[in-house]
Amino acid sequence: MVKQQDKDTEAKILRAAEHEFLSKGFVGARTTSIAETAGVTHAMFHYYFRTKEKLFDRIISEKIALLKNAVIESVGDMNDSLSEVIRNVINNHLEFIAANPDLPRFLVGEIFSNPGRSATFLDSLHRIAPTFIAELQDKIDCEAAKGLCRRVDAKMLMLDIVSLNVFAYMAAPAVNVALCDCMADAESFLEMRKAENYDTIMRKLKP
Amino acid sequence: MVKQQDKDTEAKILRAAEHEFLSKGFVGARTTSIAETAGVTHAMFHYYFRTKEKLFDRIISEKIALLKNAVIESVGDMNDSLSEVIRNVINNHLEFIAANPDLPRFLVGEIFSNPGRSATFLDSLHRIAPTFIAELQDKIDCEAAKGLCRRVDAKMLMLDIVSLNVFAYMAAPAVNVALCDCMADAESFLEMRKAENYDTIMRKLKP
DNA sequence: ATTATGTCTAACAATATTGTTAGCGCAAAT
DNA sequence: ATTTGCGCTAACAATATTGTTAGACATAAT
Numbered sequence A, B: 001m002v003k004q005q006d007k008d009t010e011a012k013i014l015r016a017a018e019h020e021f022l023s024k025g026f027v028g029a030r031t032t033s034i035a036e037t038a039g040v041t042h043a044m045f046h047y048y049f050r051t052k053e054k055l056f057d058r059i060i061s062e063k064i065a066l067l068k069n070a071v072i073e074s075v076g077d078m079n080d081s082l083s084e085v086i087r088n089v090i091n092n093h094l095e096f097i098a099a100n101p102d103l104p105r106f107l108v109g110e111i112f113s114n115p116g117r118s119a120t121f122l123d124s125l126h127r128i129a130p131t132f133i134a135e136l137q138d139k140i141d142c143e144a145a146k147g148l149c150r151r152v153d154a155k156m157l158m159l160d161i162v163s164l165n166v167f168a169y170m171a172a173p174a175v176n177v178a179l180c181d182c183m184a185d186a187e188s189f190l191e192m193r194k195a196e197n198y199d200t201i202m203r204k205l206k207p
Numbered sequence C: 001a002t003t004a005t006g007t008c009t010a011a012c013a014a015t016a017t018t019g020t021t022a023g024c025g026c027a028a029a030t
Numbered sequence D: 001a002t003t004t005g006c007g008c009t010a011a012c013a014a015t016a017t018t019g020t021t022a023g024a025c026a027t028a029a030t
Helices: A003-028 A031-038 A042-049 A052-075 A082-099 A103-113 A119-145 A154-170 A172-178 A186-205 B003-028 B031-038 B042-049 B052-075 B082-099 B103-113 B119-145 B154-170 B172-178 B186-205
Strands: none
Touching: A003 A031, A003 A042, A003 A052, A003 A103, A003 B003, A003 B103, A031 A042, A042 A052, A052 A082, A052 A103, A052 A119, A082 A119, A082 A154, A082 A186, A103 A119, A103 A154, A103 B003, A103 B103, A103 B172, A119 A154, A119 B172, A154 A172, A154 A186, A154 B154, A154 B186, A172 B103, A172 B119, A186 B154, A186 B186, B003 B031, B003 B042, B003 B052, B003 B103, B031 B042, B042 B052, B052 B082, B052 B103, B052 B119, B082 B119, B082 B154, B082 B186, B103 B119, B103 B154, B119 B154, B154 B172, B154 B186
16 A cells, blocks of 8 residues: 555645645646646646646635635624624634735636636625625624614625735735835734724724 | 728737736736737737737736826825825725726736736836825824824825725625625715725724 | 838747556555 | 556647748838
């Protein structure tokens, strides 16, 4: 049994493909580059994964599952106060993005350049987002009725949160040039944005 | 003289290339598709523009010039009050994005997948952004000294503004799925975001 | 009329990229 | 020992993609 070696090469190709697909997208990725990076023959690529599309589907499915878990966990306990839910969402979302900085740009690029190939992502979004937003709207309305916050549109609030969290990482090279390497220290930038975005959103909610 | 016809085919190729490059990026774009869309022979592509890279350079230069003008104009009069400058920046920036919704994703994708080929964009950014941010910081500090606003970091404020303005358009297909076609009516979405983002930023500045 | 110029077509060439296949070698199973 | 299964290599095949070139054709200049 050479099972160990099998898993090694398969895993090596998977890791190489993940990097290649995430950084260059489906059309930009080259199967030869993937094989080369993995340190295996070009034919091994097809031996393990048949076609470029099949491997792409596998990678994108993994990434969608990862994102789905992160989103579900990020909400935390929906029984917490509104401010706690928002803090949880912002913190967990930002940490997920910082850990997977290429993912947002990759997904956005793919759904635009070939909606059909990444339809599974939009499906997931369609299933998860509206329910969460409805719950969030309930929470907002409830606190607003008690005069604790303004009655804002949950959809716009979510758009604001995601925009504030994601954009800097999506456009990191440009942001660093425009704002003098403000993201150079990844850890402190992350903590800064956590505080900053929470503050921005809470001020928006203040009556 | 067939000068009219010349300009026609040249312009047709340019328009087709613009669309192809902006929607698929440099690697995703196919010169055959461009020629086909333009309704001309494939050889005409090379007759007028030699290579794919040369045409790409021309398109991206045009787009950078367009963006540069928009940025410079968007600032408006730097002698206006802080709130007026911010309103101008947000309104003009949003209108520019709404008129060129593909541009942000295109530029972000290119600088990531091939920084060298789109270095001119980062150069422009490097020349323009820091100066404007320094002026904005002066303005903030000045009003803060009079107790009219909080002393916030101009860099983070700009990041917030650009994030809130750009993200929805960059990720439009996903946003529409998650937020139930909230961008379907482009005109009203644009006006809503103008008001919403101005309000969000001004609340952040409130003492 | 002839020449010159620039647009355009059709065919070709070169390379890149994806995908396939015959067969080698090694380890386990019988 | 033989067979079987599986990872693997090397060479090939097929198509896609970019780029080139010889020459046709029309128009303008001489």
